[in-house]
Amino acid sequence: MNIANKITIARIFLVPLIMFFLLVNLQLPPIRIETFQITYNQIIAALIFIIAASTDGIDGYLARKHKLVTNLGKLLDPLADKLLVAAVLISLVEMGKLDAWIAVVIISREFAVTGLRQIALLEGKVLAASKWGKWKTAVQITAIIFLLINNFPFHFINFPFDVIASWVMAVITIYSGIDYFVKNRDLIPIE
Template identity: 35%
Template sequence: MTTQTAPSSLNGPNVLTTLRLVVVPVFAWMLLAHGDDPNWRIATTVVFAVAILTDLIDGWWARRANLVTNFGKIADPIADKAITGMAFVGLSILGELPWAVTIIILVREWGITLMRFLLLRKGVVLAANRGGKLKTVLQAVALILFLLPLPGYEWGTPFTLAALPEVTSWVVMAIALIVTVVTGVDYVRGAFESESETA
């Protein structure tokens, strides 16, 4: 009988996760120090998009190559929440996104992450569902749209095609907020059901 050796924490997927964490303060500086410069905003958006792309790649890579580690399980969601959380906070600091939206989303994100870790200590694994994955995609798209220097629109004035990009960004953000709250409630319900089954 052969015993399967646990993969080393020093592997490709974990390197990508660590790089995503390192990028967070760089992204924060780019957004907050140069928030009014359209060229910087495009560069900041590219950095954010690449960071989000690494989030998709490292998870897929780890599962495909059997490189899932305890470090990755802990660091990956933290890195994900750190980069998106910084984007939400940064946009609110710049006055481009209401603080209410940022606070609701961050409370849900970090609350569910904390709940997952607490359940994991009890041996209960709360797996990501399709709703959670949809939430992640919607948040990423909404943040990219908000980070881009899109043409402004004066709400209450006649709608023109020039206003379509900004209106679209608000619609996507509203949908992302709704899905974030709904999936958060679903995760809490699933956690209670899992605990009752193991009790």
């Protein structure tokens, strides 16, 4: 197994660890700064999420640069991305930090685009990530981080960056999904 695939698998193994820190109360006192409050669990989960999210680009870069692209990597990399985002979104809903409809829209889009990619593979085509798909990923990671850290530092100026980022995340996710389907409508059998 090459280094790129090992990094991808490590990302998958970080998912339950992030969920553990988000959903298990370790009974530690929270950190308080004026009106701002955050738990140690959230800080640890956010750091692990940042590490996991950053490995997404690293594994792909290494695979391409060193000609280590494998079928296993092609399968595991998008799976790892979807598991990471879906698990954290579901955890944020459970924590009351994200509206469920946003999580459902994002996870549904991921399933739909994955289905479209499967249809393309059956036709012998590979759907590369679009510009909007890359924007979607960047916005999702940013929004998730600010939701995980209770809108720090924007909390102090009473600016709801986390809420705005959540809405932007939903809109760009929907748009990027539509973009995939419009650009690849020839793959959808209409009978």
